[in-house]
Amino acid sequence: MTSDLDPKYDRSGVYRIYPTVGRGFNVYCDMTTDGGRWTVSDGLAHHNNNKFTTPNQDNDNHMSIHCATSGKRLGAGWWFNSFDSACFTLSYANNKEGLTAESLIQWEVWGGSRFPLKYAAMMIRRV
Structure with a gap:
């Protein structure tokens, strides 16, 4: 999940997330805007x-x-x-x-x- 990323250490980019049970999917995560941790799907x-x-x-x-x-x-x-x-x-x-x-x-x-x-x-x- 995007909330597992830390804006202090993780950069904006594509990450694989698992919001439900399953294979997950890739999303772009914005880690700089207004504190970061934005999923952009x-x-x-x-x-x-x-x-x-x-x-x-x-x-x-x-x-x-x-x-x-x-x-x-x-x-x-x-x-x-x-x-x-x-x-x-x-x-x-x-x-x-x-x-x-x-x-x-x-x-x-x-x-x-x-x-x-x-x-x-x-x-x-x-x-």
Whole structure:
């Protein structure tokens, strides 16, 4: 895990992490920004160049479904393509409300939509 690395000794670069039981996978770890220990695993590439879609403005690329309001979604705005591979504006319900998959805050490349995230942060800075 990225938290096992020490910014004092470990440099930014590609490391193999094991967030769940299995073979693990390679991710880029930023060890300098704001104290380091950032996992950087670009799951937003699918959303590049898409307009922001809201419940009242359908800008996604899906022909028959309005992605911000489909299923049990609670009206999430996002940069949907024809579906989402990551969406941070959905609910964290820990499945207590019977919500699953596409209705929960998710990051597909991290663990699939069946493992909801408790929170997510998007950071931006000038490069």
